[in-house]
Amino acid sequence: KQEVTQIPAALSVPEGENLVLNCSFTDSAIYNLQWFRQDPGKGLTSLLLIQSSQREQTSGRLNASLDKSSGRSTLYIAASQPGDSATYLCAVTSGTYKYIFGTGTRLKVLA
Amino acid sequence: EAGVAQSPRYKIIEKRQSVAFWCNPISGHATLYWYQQILGQGPKLLIQFQNNGVVDDSQLPKDRFSAERLKGVDSTLKIQPAKLEDSAVYLCASSTGSGAEEQFFGPGTRLTVL
Numbered sequence: 001k002q003e004v005t006q007i008p009a010a011l012s013v014p015e016g017e018n019l020v021l022n023c024s025f026t027d028s029a030i031y032n033l034q035w036f037r038q039d040p041g042k043g044l045t046s047l048l049l050i051q052s053s054q055r056e057q058t059s060g061r062l063n064a065s066l067d068k069s070s071g072r073s074t075l076y077i078a079a080s081q082p083g084d085s086a087t088y089l090c091a092v093t094s095g096t097y098k099y100i101f102g103t104g105t106r107l108k109v110l111a
Numbered sequence: 112e113a114g115v116a117q118s119p120r121y122k123i124i125e126k127r128q129s130v131a132f133w134c135n136p137i138s139g140h141a142t143l144y145w146y147q148q149i150l151g152q153g154p155k156l157l158i159q160f161q162n163n164g165v166v167d168d169s170q171l172p173k174d175r176f177s178a179e180r181l182k183g184v185d186s187t188l189k190i191q192p193a194k195l196e197d198s199a200v201y202l203c204a205s206s207t208g209s210g211a212e213e214q215f216f217g218p219g220t221r222l223t224v225l
Contacts (some may be wrong), residue, residue, distance in 0.1 A: 005151070031210075031211030032213075034213070036216075041200075041219075042218060042219065043117075043202055043216045043217055043219040044154070044202065044204075044216040045216075046213065046215070046216075049213050059212055088129060089153055089154075091153070093211045096167065097161070098156050098167065098197040099144075099154070099156065101153030101154050101155070102153050103151065103152055103153050104153060109163060
């Protein structure tokens with residue numbers, strides 16, 4: 001059974017810092033991994049989707065990497081801003097194509 | 112292109128009452144998903160439709176939850192009767208197929224059961 005873990009559960013950093021969010025999964029037989037952002041009380045905004053054959057994806061200040069063999073992905077946020085404050089969720093698709101989500105990392109960027 | 116639409120955005124009910132949520136997926140998307148997200152947790156899949164047929168409802172509490180997708184477009188999710196532990200955000204998502212395609216999420220409905 002696929003399980004997804006995100007560490008840390010919460011993170012508070014000063015503005016301008018580069019930071020890394022971690023996501024690990026127990027079954028390496030995945031089709032893809034996706035990072036989402038969720039603002040309080042809102043839905044999910046897709047940030048980056050990495051196919052199983054890819055090693056990383058980049059969008060602006062965001063870079064996500066995937067190491068399938070070790071069951072890990074990292075989301076790197078460069079030069080963090082207060083507007084980046086949100087919960088970040090990772091999800092993997094495997095087996096019957098269901099999205100299996102982690103519990104998220106709550107990020108707070110202090111001005 | 113319009114995104115996934117959901118209504119209502121917020122709902123407050125008392126336990127044992129009934130409630131229904133509505134979802135309109137992205138035009139042309141064959142697959143529709145309902146997720147339940149309890150505070151502090153990641154979303155959990157409740158049910159997946161491919162057109163108007165159910166693909167996976169293994170985590171749907173069928174004694175109180177029901178869902179339908181008539182005509183393979185809009186979908187409704189109903190809870191009857193609601194319990195306190197049903198308080199959560201209910202997210203609808205859609206995708207073009209039922210494989211590993213990217214899912215697109217709606218804004219969600221926040222349900223509070225008192």
